[in-house]
Amino acid sequence: MAEEPHPFSRLAEELVGDFRGIPFDEPRRSKKRPTQPLAGLVESILTQHQIGRDSAEHTIRAHWPALVGVANASYSHAVRIEREKRLVVHVAHSVVRNELFMHRAEIVVRIQKLPGCAGIKELNLRAG
Numbered sequence: 001m002a003e004e005p006h007p008f009s010r011l012a013e014e015l016v017g018d019f020r021g022i023p024f025d026e027p028r029r030s031k032k033r034p035t036q037p038l039a040g041l042v043e044s045i046l047t048q049h050q051i052g053r054d055s056a057e058h059t060i061r062a063h064w065p066a067l068v069g070v071a072n073a074s075y076s077h078a079v080r081i082e083r084e085k086r087l088v089v090h091v092a093h094s095v096v097r098n099e100l101f102m103h104r105a106e107i108v109v110r111i112q113k114l115p116g117c118a119g120i121k122e123l124n125l126r127a128g
Contacts, residue, residue, distance in 0.1 A: 054116065055116070056116045059116055060078045068100060071096075075096040076096055076100060086120075088126060091126065092128065094127075108123060
């Protein structure tokens with residue numbers, strides 16, 4: 001692999017650009033970082049955002065009617081997991097919200113039995 005050229009300071013690049021009559025287009029506050037291979041960046045983004053992989057949210061949404069019952073599932077849905085331990089659930093009906101609130105410990109136990117969902121410790125029920 002070819003050896004990288006010596007990086008000059010910003011001041012030196014500006015002076016050479018002025019001497020050659022080439023404008024210096026880089027913003028003052030920007031920083032030059034070493035180039036990274038694209039494959040590693042794409043893989044880290046896919047892992048971070050769970051693209052193409054099963055996540056705990058997908059598993060919970062797929063099993064939601066079995067976890068809370070079909071009637072309650074029609075008025076509620078799991079939205080996201082916060083801080084890797086709290087499941088946020090939007091509930092559209094106040095009666096269903098009270099029902100889920102009273103049975104939240106049982107629901108959490110059922111969720112923890114699902115693959116990849118053992119870290120869920122509590123439910124956060126929100127009107128919506």
